[in-house]
Amino acid sequence: MSSDTEAPARAAIVTLGRALYDRGITHGRTGNLSVRLGDRLLLTPTNACLGRLDPDRLSLVTLEGELLGGDPPTKELPLHRACYRRHTEVTAVAHVHSTHAVAVSCLSGLDPAGPLPPLTAYYVMRVGRMPMIGYFPPGDPGLADALEATDARCALLANHGSIAAAASLEAAVDAVEEIEETARLTLLLSGRETSALTPRQMDLLRHR
Numbered sequence: 001m002s003s004d005t006e007a008p009a010r011a012a013i014v015t016l017g018r019a020l021y022d023r024g025i026t027h028g029r030t031g032n033l034s035v036r037l038g039d040r041l042l043l044t045p046t047n048a049c050l051g052r053l054d055p056d057r058l059s060l061v062t063l064e065g066e067l068l069g070g071d072p073p074t075k076e077l078p079l080h081r082a083c084y085r086r087h088t089e090v091t092a093v094a095h096v097h098s099t100h101a102v103a104v105s106c107l108s109g110l111d112p113a114g115p116l117p118p119l120t121a122y123y124v125m126r127v128g129r130m131p132m133i134g135y136f137p138p139g140d141p142g143l144a145d146a147l148e149a150t151d152a153r154c155a156l157l158a159n160h161g162s163i164a165a166a167a168s169l170e171a172a173v174d175a176v177e178e179i180e181e182t183a184r185l186t187l188l189l190s191g192r193e194t195s196a197l198t199p200r201q202m203d204l205l206r207h208r
């Protein structure tokens, strides 16, 4: 893949990583981003702070995960690779530890098929269906296997965070932000009578 697409992808990872970090969507040295460039993946390095990424030190790997350049990749490389294997149309993946999404992911008794209610149109439009994946330690290959077994592009990871795969890095970042906002609304509304969108209202949003 030519540097025509690689340089903008490096810049987008740095800019969106900083935006996520500055707004508290992921903290410390948590979360990771990736972009697929043809037959290679560009990822954030392991133990990197998303707020302070160096474009020249991002990890470039083959689709099989072999390091071609930059620092060693995120330990969630298997999770990112699972997204690209499962969804061939996907070109970017965002994973974050946003506070309210993590809080919801720690609740017991959640519906594994849909741990968050479809409260708003933007949740339905940007996230759509989002199952819950059981707990695995960060970087555990079992997490990637469990994700690959679902056909959803987004997932809530128990006691951990969220992940979204999309057709662009902007869309993947939009999705993890919507997951965070809907988790926040869900917690704000807990204990109150709430109306989520109906199946018919959700159907009407399908092509927006």
Ligand SMILES: O=C(CO)COP(=O)(O)O
Pocket: 029, 030, 031, 032, 044, 045, 046, 047, 048, 073, 074, 075, 076, 095, 097, 138, 139
């Ligand atoms: O979010 C993380 C693990 O789940 C952060 O790990 P990395 O620093 O290896 O990307």
Ligand SMILES: [Zn+2]
Pocket: 030, 031, 095, 096, 097, 138, 160, 161
């Ligand atoms: Zn994580």
